[in-house]
């Protein structure tokens with residue numbers, strides 16, 4: 001049985017019987033005016049972070065969401081979009097699409113603003129999206145792509161790149177792991193499907209995004225997700241797995257490489273009013289400026305009186321590039 005078949009089986013079961021411990025996140029349940037998230041959607045929250053940010057949703061964007069789960073994030077996207085088929089939800093598992101459709105009826109009962117027709121649910125595969133080229137502004141997935149082995153992951157990312165309009169945003173949340181996982185874990189199809197053993201290091205994850213052509217990457221959050229202990233898994237040390245929230249923007253690739261924001265800031269502490277590096281970065285004295293890692297390294301190499309902070313892994317826009 002292929003790991004993709006194991007994945008379909010696991011999520012068919014998780015659609016028929018909600019599995020509260022599957023994936024799971026430390027994010028609080030959204031408390032927005034007029035928004036009620038049905039309990040069943042919370043129980044079927046199979047994500048590991050959030051992909052819904054108001055900052056991505058200005059200008060009436062067309063939104064694609066791949067791997068629908070219980071529909072919680074589709075409801076959250078609809079909260080901002082509020083129009084017929086403003087959000088397209090794609091999933092390969094019939095039972096998950098059916099459960100999501102049922103959950104929307106409960107969401108309609110709890111939210112007078114919501115209509116099921118705000119989301120168009122479509123059967124389809126992340127590896128071959130039933131969506132036209134350059135037709136969406138925001139494409140999202142939460143806790144699905146970590147399941148894919150490298151070749152499929154590259155295919156899934158290239159599909160998202162294909163359907164995004166120029167300057168469109170791919171927003172994602174996935175587990176990542178800095179410690180190499182042994183073959184016993186890697187080849188365990190069920191653990192992979194359950195978002196435990198497919199995780200790769202952040203830098204590899206980002207590299208696959210930039211290889212696909214995304215010119216700007218924003219790491220927006222990074223937090224503990226699971227710890228693999230010898231008590232429960234075939235490991236000989238504690239292995240922390242984190243979840244990241246990340247946005248990849250379909251900007252043209254800069255000639256000197258992608259802009260990757262990991263939450264670094266630069267601050268000029270010299271005696272002049274400001275420092276101009278001659279490359280478009282003006283640092284006012286004692287004012288922090290959010291910079292991408294490439295600019296942080298270039299500024300550090302000037303040997304000037306510039307303090308560069310560590311990555312906070314919490315970048316939410318602004319900055320120099």
Ligand SMILES: C[S@@+](CC[C@H](N)C(=O)[O-])C[C@H]1O[C@@H](n2cnc3c(N)ncnc32)[C@H](O)[C@@H]1O
Nearest residue numbers: 011045046047067068069091092093125126142
């Ligand atoms: C870990 S769950 C995440 C669900 C949802 N994103 C959430 O945050 O609750 C993975 C979802 O992807 C779906 N899925 C699995 N393989 C898929 C594929 N190849 N293409 C599209 N969806 C897939 C599953 O049915 C399930 O709904």
